[in-house]
Amino acid sequence: PLVALPPFTRELTAIKVAGLYGWRLLVPWQLAADYSYRQIPPVASVLEPTFLAAFAVVAAVPVLVWWSWRRAPAVALGLGLLALTFAMVSNLAFLIGTIMAERLIYLPSAGFCLAAAVALERATRRATAGTRAPSRVDIAAGGGAASATPEVVGLDLRRLWRPPIAVPLAIVVALYAARTWSRNVVWRDRIAFFSTMIAEAPDSARSHRELGSVLADHGKFDLARAEFERSLAIKPEDPATLYNLGNALLQERRYDDAIEAYERALAAKPDFADAMVNLGNAESLRGDSEAALASMRRALALSPRSASLHMNVANELFRLARRAEARDEYEAALALEPDAPEILTNYGAFLLTVGDYDAAVRVYRRAGDAPRVLVGLAAAYRAQGRAADARAAYARAAQLFPNDSGVRQLGDVLRRDAATASSPSVGTAAPSGGAAPPPGGGGATPPGG
Secondary structure, X not given: OHHHOOHHHHHHHHHHHHHHHHHHHHOOOOOOOOXXXXXXXXXXXXXXXXXXXHHHHHHHHHHHHHHHHHHOHHHHHHHHHHHHHHHOOOOOOOOOOOOOOHHHHHHHHHHHHHHHHHHXXXXXXXXXXXXXXXXXXXXXXXXXXXXXXXXXXXXXHHHHHOHHHHHHHHHHHHHHHHHHHHHXXXXXXXXXXXXXHHHHOOOOHHHHHHHHHHHHHOOOHXXXXXXXXXXXXXXXXXXXXXXXXXXHHHHOOOHHHHHHHHHHHHHHXXXXXXXXXXXXXXXHHOOOHHHHHHHHHHHHHHOOOOHHHHHHHHHHHHHOOOHHHHHHHHHHHHHHOOOOHHHHHHHHHHHHHHOOHHHHHHHHHOOOOOHHHHHHHHHHHHHOOOHHHHHHHHHHHHHHOOOOHHHHHHHHHHHHHHHHHHOOOOOOOOOOOOOOOOOOOOOOOOOOO
């Protein structure tokens, strides 16, 4: 990244990038969605051809603005708009955090298009100089002496059909249309898009990292790990890449390897809270709740107002049978986000398991209609001996989620209860608590790319 370069090298590289932008405006054929580290090498010498060409372009713009100010004011306006708007994203006056991105020249391209339109208008006049139709200024002057009114810039569309103009213009339009069509195909799905990023930016660590994350999301873990390793070969010990590698390993259930990746990410970036959270997830899934609790609390110290982190800490405390502390953390989470369905669901499961059925019902009724919520609500009603309410909660769950395994299991339990209650040889059964689903996993959400 530019920010890591010495000031002189940074300015030289920014000028080189300005030349690349100019070439993209003129010939938008080699496009790319990513130009991050190390796709654009820093300028090593002022004698580099790419730098010299870019410097000539950058130096020419203010000269052209000055030259055209009186001769062709519209050209000066277009080039001025181009220069002023590009200066804000050029990394020359100040750093913006992005070395190059095609989206940053959308506004500057308006100035370029204005200047190009004026150039086209002048080209048509020169190509058809012998047959030029009188302009409004000519008519107003009655064909007499030249008017002092500035010349109106206008484009007679009939001139565009003249072969000297029509042929090259048709070729340019056809090429631009073909490039637009071919570029749109890239966006058909995530794998196609990020695979194209690799083809366009093979030296970008980010491109390989992003493709690795997408491949992991599609279950292609071997290919994903290969992309992460390529990314790390370009940018060793990059915390973002190590974090995403850890996420992929966690999805593979390779908990020890995931823990190692997260620890490497934290060694490179000690305040990386997301890595702490998912390290805790991996440690929890490996069965080490003490280590998971320590990781979650480290993350919570960095983000004390994170409701999901309070919930994660509560989950680990509950697994360690530290119920009073767990209740306090669930309450702290709900104080920050009173209507968060996931926190309510986990807290409801906790209350159901510890036997506080009235509170469990109140919490579950605020949590929405997810399968775990309705199953937990029915279990709480059943534990209270409210069989009719339990059946009503189950009926809603079966209607909304007929294929959910937890809902089907609940139905089996309620049917056995009904059969036992109707048996003439068995008296009225005392209500039983029933098993509640344990609180959710260590993390607020499954780790992503």
